[in-house]
Amino acid sequence: MKLINLKWQQLILSLGCLLLMIACKSFYPTTNPNTKLLKVATDPTFIPFEIQRASGNLEGFDIDLINAIAKVAGFAVQFESLPFDGMISTLQAKRVDAAISGITITTERLKTIAFSRPYFKAGLAITVREDNQNIKDFNSLKGKKIAVQIGSTGADFAKTIPNAKISTFNSGPEFFQDLLNGNVDAVVSDAFATLYAIKNGKLQGIRVVADLLTQEYYGIATPKDSPYLDAINEGIATLLSNGTYKQIYLKWFNLDPPQLPDSWALGIEKRQRGRSSLILNFKF
Incomplete structure (x- = not known):
C-alpha cells in the first residue's frame, strides 16, 4: 500500500509541475523562434x-x-x-x-x-571653461591643447588644427574633467551630447562656443x-x-x-x- 501511495504522490507531483510550466508559458511567452x-x-x-x-x-x-x-x-x-x-x-x-x-x-x-x-x-562643437573668452572659433584653436575621444570624428578634426597639442581619451567624462582641471584649453566633441550634459546639470563650469565646426x-x-x-x-x-x-x-x-x-x-x-x-x- 505504501508503495502504491508513493507512486500516486509522484504522479500528482509531476502533473502539478506540468500544469505550472503551462501556466508560466501563458503568462510569460517565449520569444518567437523565428525572430x-x-x-x-x-x-x-x-x-x-x-x-x-x-x-x-x-x-x-x-x-x-x-x-x-x-x-x-x-x-x-x-x-x-x-x-x-x-x-x-x-x-x-x-x-x-x-x-x-x-x-x-x-x-x-x-x-x-x-x-x-x-x-x-549632428555636428562637432568647441567646449571651453566658462571663464575662457579667447577661444571663439576654429582659428582661435591654433596652437592650443585640445582634448578628443579616441576614434571619433572630433579626433580626426583636431588633426586639422595647426600646431594643436592633442590629448586623447576613452570617454566624455574623462576629457571634460581634464578641461575643468585646466590641463587642456578646449574639447572638440559632439554638440548634442555636450549641451545635454550641461543643461541637465551633469557638467558645471564649461560652455559651448556658439557655432558648430561641422555638419555630420x-x-x-x-x-x-x-x-x-x-x-x-x-x-x-x-x-x-x-x-x-x-x-x-x-x-x-x-x-x-x-x-x-x-x-x-x-x-x-x-x-x-x-x-x-x-x-x-x-x-x-
Whole structure:
C-alpha cells in the first residue's frame, strides 16, 4: 500500500509541475523562434544617446531608436557594450551585427564597413571653461591643447588644427574633467551630447562656443554585405513616416527633428560642403 501511495504522490507531483510550466508559458511567452536576433554594439557612456543606469538597463535616444526599428523589422535586439574606438574593428570581424553609438558616416569608414541611411543630424562643437573668452572659433584653436575621444570624428578634426597639442581619451567624462582641471584649453566633441550634459546639470563650469565646426550625420553601422541592412533602412523609413521618430526625438531633445537625407551618400555630400554656421539653440 505504501508503495502504491508513493507512486500516486509522484504522479500528482509531476502533473502539478506540468500544469505550472503551462501556466508560466501563458503568462510569460517565449520569444518567437523565428525572430532574428540582432547583436548590437553600443557605448553606454555617450549620453543622451546611450545611458547605462545603476540597474544595468540601457536607455537613450539610440537605444529607443534601435528598439523601435527592431519592432517594425521583426528583430530581437541583444546589446553588447563596447568602447567606441573598438566598434569598427568588431564590425569588420563580424562579431556583432550592427553598432549604434553616434557613429558619423564618413568616406573613410565606408571603406571597411557599411552604414544605414542617416538617422541623426549632428555636428562637432568647441567646449571651453566658462571663464575662457579667447577661444571663439576654429582659428582661435591654433596652437592650443585640445582634448578628443579616441576614434571619433572630433579626433580626426583636431588633426586639422595647426600646431594643436592633442590629448586623447576613452570617454566624455574623462576629457571634460581634464578641461575643468585646466590641463587642456578646449574639447572638440559632439554638440548634442555636450549641451545635454550641461543643461541637465551633469557638467558645471564649461560652455559651448556658439557655432558648430561641422555638419555630420549618424548612421547605424553594419559589416559589409550585411543581411540586415535593408531591413534596418526600411525600419528607419517607417519610423520617419509614421511619426515614431519624431516622438523619440522630442522625448530626448524637446525639439522637432530636422530633415534627414534618405541615403548615406547624400549625408556625405552635405557633410563635405564645409563647416556649419548653425547656432546652438537646442531646447533640452
